[in-house]
Amino acid sequence: MKPTPGLLISAPTSGAGKTTVTLGLLRALVEEGLAVQPYKSGPDYIDPAFHRVACGRASFNLDSWAMDGTLLDAIAAEGQGADIIVAEGVMGLFDGAMGRGVSGNGASIDIARRMGWPVVLVVDVSGQAQSAAAIALGFRYLGADVPFAGVILNRVASPRHERLVRSGMEAAGIRVLGALPRRSDLTLPERHLGLVQAGEHDRLDALMADYAALIRAHVDLSAIRQAAAAKPRSMSQPLALPPPAQHIALAQDTAFSFTYPHLLTAWRRMGAQIMPFSPLADEAPAHDADLVWLPGGYPELHAGRLAAAYRFRAGLCHHAKTRPVYGECGGYMVLGEGLIDKDGTQHRMAGLLGLVTSHADRRLHLGYRQARLLAPVAGFTAGASLHGHEFHYSTIVEQPDPPLADVTNADGELLAETGSYRGHVAGTYFHLIAPDAV
Template sequence: MTPGLMIAAPASGTGKTTVMLGLLRAFREDGLTLQPFKSGPDYIDPAFHRAASGRPSFNLDSWAMSETMLHDLAAHGHDADLVLAEGSMGLFDGVARPGATGNGASADIARRMGWPVVLVIDVSGQAQSAAATALGFARYDPQVRIAGVILNRVASPRHERLARSGMAAVGIRVFGALPRRGDLKLPERHLGLIQAAEHQDLDSRIADYALFLRDHVDLPAIRAAATAAAAAAAVPGHRFAPPAQRIALAQDAAFSFTYPHMLAGWRDAGAEIMPFSPLADEAPDASADLVWLPGGYPELHAGRLAAASRFHTGLAAHAATRPVHGECGGYMALGQGLIDGDGTRHRMAGLLGLVTSFAERRIHLGYRHATLLAPMAGAAIGTGLRGHEFHYSTILDQPDSPLARVVDAGGAELAESGSYRGHVTGTFFHLIAPDQ
């Protein structure tokens, strides 16, 4: 079994993504085969992992995924030399009530897979006190082993000496200390990092991260700290039942939020994925059994989408006889209208009555469990689906029939139920896995 590590942090914004990308590229440059993973429901970071490592990165989510699915996905690393998983938020941050297998925390994945944790600690504004944070994390859960820390945003050699002395006093290993460098930060948008495909200089940025890590971190010690997963499946590839045999998938700058494990699972099960670009005014393939519009940033391209007549005509022709499904941004694009952040209304496909607005922004964030009230893209009435919602749009009108009964991770019922009309369905949550 392949040895692995979890790269995590006490909180968001500590620089763990920079560390993760630098490690992936540095080890790859050394001739190692790396298998990256991302803990939790993040659809942006895996593309950065792929750019750094040269291999697809998959999400591991204990709230949404069964134990079998987690280990089947983890087995994608069976032919790698080293597994690196990036945590989300703080190491122990999860929901209050368990889901399919756990509470969704990065620590839950590290514990289940037997991966030690390298904790990235932002030491700006403190010195020896950072050791108290590290010690607390090391003792919080005896089943989650903290292999050591990387000190980030170190202000000076004196600052580094003081922070290291604190770690030594409590027996916490320091793998390295990264000086403060504002130029290494990736730009962000309201849903997280700017997407990997939007960075013209991404490869050179990642190469800079790798060089930065080489100069300041003990890479051989980090590799030696990795241990093998506890119970990984023998054969990679989760057999995720595809919603149709031939799937026309919207893929461009407006529709890009698709979980890698979903597409890999569909392909492994024999489905054919046929990409098309609504922004290029392409219609879905006429032979498709299903059209799937994933989430993304339709609000940034609403004018072009409104003018995409071939896309609208082809979509309507398909919807007359076969299913169309949209997730989040894809759902908005299926509606009557989308109002952008400037207050301008744009005509969308009009296959649903949904009208959404970004002029009245309110965050919608969290896990979702849906029980279908109508069929949806190959799933029957009564099917349970687990997913995650993250958007800033406000519903102004949603006149169609509710698609599902939707509750949050705490069991509270939500008004944002998705909707359907004829063969067309849409949800605000991004599907991660069906109940298993």
């Protein structure tokens, strides 16, 4: 099987402009008539939603810490039928966990290496000129076993600045694929977990068009297309992850939106019926659901509305009397007795767990997680080992229920955030990416 050629868009650091370049490339290539398959390296829900808006195809995460090689190849095979793949890296090219995961340490270089996708390095050249070449040369040297397509210069201050930077790159033998001028008007708004979600923008499509125009004006798209490549591989197994139930009521709105696309795609292909509902619209879960799943998101921004969503809470409580309910991160918080917002006001939640959480005392909890379940939950038996990650600022005020799992970080250290369960209801701060040995 001839794989679809691809590129990995990476950078030396976070904040260098990877997302802007990726979104602009996706839309610009689509405007040239290409079918473009996007991917995101690492654990991220928000960027893939922007990718989909930019190019019209679902974007999937590829994570070498949480996924084994079989699952990585199966997800990469979703790009078959596209003309080109554009994958967005996470953090800096070599940044990953200290402890090794299933097939790597979670760094973007793992994905480029496995797939054979050449790296395009986005370099923020503000505050430097010829010295930027030393950075690019170092990245090419450290990743010598991965094809290096070249660099896209970002935040170029003037034509003279561009000439100086280009001269340094030329002297170092680094190919410059484009140079983007500094544009403060083309930034995406952010909040504490990253970018504001795609569904919250009222002019997102127009912004994608602006990004594409920027890329077309300042990047050599022909060179980008020619640089794309991939390793030959045998036919991959189709994406297959057993669904947690046959009929799944899935909360989906701006308060509950953090669900990995590869999970939903796999569940649907294996015959599960996903039945979306909106707690913010005060909708109850489907009465014939086998499982209610509350994913993560931003319930703390909508705590008052959720506290007043009586039909939602009543439907959830009715379901929990006889059938399982599961919540991840934000969904876990909503299953508890109360949620304290950043102003210190406590809002009543579903009360299906004794959990009380607070955003008044913000503390960052971030990193890969491995969980060994102490009780059955969401289609997994007690003793099952799951890979995922945690990313939140809330703290636990009360957690009287039994722990759901032994949870460790990437270094194997036990953590206090164990999740909890009561009857048919369970939840955890842990976001599932994949079970062991997929």
